[in-house]
Amino acid sequence: MFNKILFHKIDNSQIIVFRILFGLLMMADAWGAIATGWVKETFVDPDFTFTFIGFQWTQFLIGETMYMVYGVLGFLGLMVALGAIYRLSALLLALGWSLVYFMQKEHYNNHYYLLMLVAWFMVFIRANRYKSVDVLIWPQIRQTYTYFWTQLLFILQIFIVYFFAAIAKLYPGWLNGDFLQILYRKTAQWANTHIQWEPLTQFLYSTDFAKSIAWIGFGFDLLIVPLLLWKRTRVPAFLMALIFHIINSLTLHIGVFPYFALALTLFCFPPELIRKAFFPKKAVLFEGGGDYNTSYKNRSLFSFVFILYIAWQIYLPLRHWAIPGDVLWTEEGHRLSWRMMLRSKSASTQFYMVDKKSGERSQVRLNEYLTPLQISRVGVYPDFMWQFAQQLKKIEAEKNGRDVAVFVTSKLSINGSSFYDYIDQHVDLTSVKWKYFGHQEWILPEPKCFSCFHDKNSE
Numbered sequence: 001m002f003n004k005i006l007f008h009k010i011d012n013s014q015i016i017v018f019r020i021l022f023g024l025l026m027m028a029d030a031w032g033a034i035a036t037g038w039v040k041e042t043f044v045d046p047d048f049t050f051t052f053i054g055f056q057w058t059q060f061l062i063g064e065t066m067y068m069v070y071g072v073l074g075f076l077g078l079m080v081a082l083g084a085i086y087r088l089s090a091l092l093l094a095l096g097w098s099l100v101y102f103m104q105k106e107h108y109n110n111h112y113y114l115l116m117l118v119a120w121f122m123v124f125i126r127a128n129r130y131k132s133v134d135v136l137i138w139p140q141i142r143q144t145y146t147y148f149w150t151q152l153l154f155i156l157q158i159f160i161v162y163f164f165a166a167i168a169k170l171y172p173g174w175l176n177g178d179f180l181q182i183l184y185r186k187t188a189q190w191a192n193t194h195i196q197w198e199p200l201t202q203f204l205y206s207t208d209f210a211k212s213i214a215w216i217g218f219g220f221d222l223l224i225v226p227l228l229l230w231k232r233t234r235v236p237a238f239l240m241a242l243i244f245h246i247i248n249s250l251t252l253h254i255g256v257f258p259y260f261a262l263a264l265t266l267f268c269f270p271p272e273l274i275r276k277a278f279f280p281k282k283a284v285l286f287e288g289g290g291d292y293n294t295s296y297k298n299r300s301l302f303s304f305v306f307i308l309y310i311a312w313q314i315y316l317p318l319r320h321w322a323i324p325g326d327v328l329w330t331e332e333g334h335r336l337s338w339r340m341m342l343r344s345k346s347a348s349t350q351f352y353m354v355d356k357k358s359g360e361r362s363q364v365r366l367n368e369y370l371t372p373l374q375i376s377r378v379g380v381y382p383d384f385m386w387q388f389a390q391q392l393k394k395i396e397a398e399k400n401g402r403d404v405a406v407f408v409t410s411k412l413s414i415n416g417s418s419f420y421d422y423i424d425q426h427v428d429l430t431s432v433k434w435k436y437f438g439h440q441e442w443i444l445p446e447p448k449c450f451s452c453f454h455d456k457n458s459e
Helices: 002-006 013-035 040-046 056-061 065-082 086-103 112-124 133-137 148-168 178-183 185-194 198-205 209-229 236-251 255-269 270-279 299-322 372-379 382-399
Strands: 008-012 145-146 347-357 361-365 404-414
Touching: 002 299, 008 148, 008 270, 013 040, 013 065, 013 112, 013 148, 013 255, 013 270, 040 065, 056 065, 056 086, 065 086, 086 112, 086 209, 112 148, 112 255, 133 382, 145 148, 148 209, 148 255, 148 299, 178 185, 178 209, 185 198, 198 209, 209 255, 347 372, 347 382, 372 382, 382 404
Parallel strands: none
Antiparallel strands: 008 145, 347 361, 347 404
């Protein structure tokens, strides 16, 4: 029964339009990263990057080579948009984007992760069977239909993204507006400088404004996909999404994600409606289309893999509940979980090296090893601390022939709270193994009210 649902034939206009938008957005993101200096800051200036643990082998690409990598990624995005040598272009784009995604965490953002997942979707979806260069070269592959699973996959993925983004907001630091009050300070400062209308400036600085935006954001994430799927609310929901994402684009400067999110809403509309809107002269479903290489030999296996993937996507945002400690404090289970823009962290952190032979202890000057961006990250993320300790040990062994232990003292503040002891300063981070799916015992337990903005005078 489930096989029949997944392989029900539908018009393929959605996936064709999305292929074009997706490819152009990937091109813009890749080439824009070069033009804005993002590639230089992230991959060229540093001596090394903080990779996802296990991907240290990617460091051989660090340097000006990354200009070429992102240049090629942009070109592959254009090839995907055109549907030119599509299967190869989509595969190389997915591989290349996955590579650069796992190469660094300094600029971690959920939309990079979503772009990677969707890039892999496009590898397995025949999105070049209409309005593509490939069809001009090989007319026999032309089709006017796809299978329902191609639409359902996107709908479920979008729902998972927004639903878990909403669930993650159910904590005081968000609902009280603590984080957003910090986030929108720059907006208030801009208004104070350029508009110079005191009531507006005070409103943007206010807790009431932050709370309002917090609850609007929570409601939007929780309800937007159901509202887009329901015929009666679809159009106003799309207009709401349009306004929401445009405002985010203008105020939060988060790259192509707002436009990518809008492109994904295509899959919440009926396929026939997309056909009429974008391809009014296109033949009705099945007419004029071939059946070139459309058989799935093992639909039961495909259905199993489909369900397994969705189950994995549901597990990842929930996995932090199986790890001791609050994820907002430990960061364990934060990534790949759609926990988007939830908190502001600051820290006072020092690294110390101890020569195991002489016992000499010295404080590490971070600016001798790290870029300003990396320094801002290494103090607040435990995995960065652990990786930097390994890097220090390696550097000292290679350059100075010393075997060193590395210790960290750190105090952490979340959403403007007081600073609390964060790391066990007696643990040599070079001597412990990283538990990728577990808890790092050298992270100290969180205080009872670490995320409360108003706890500064409560001690």
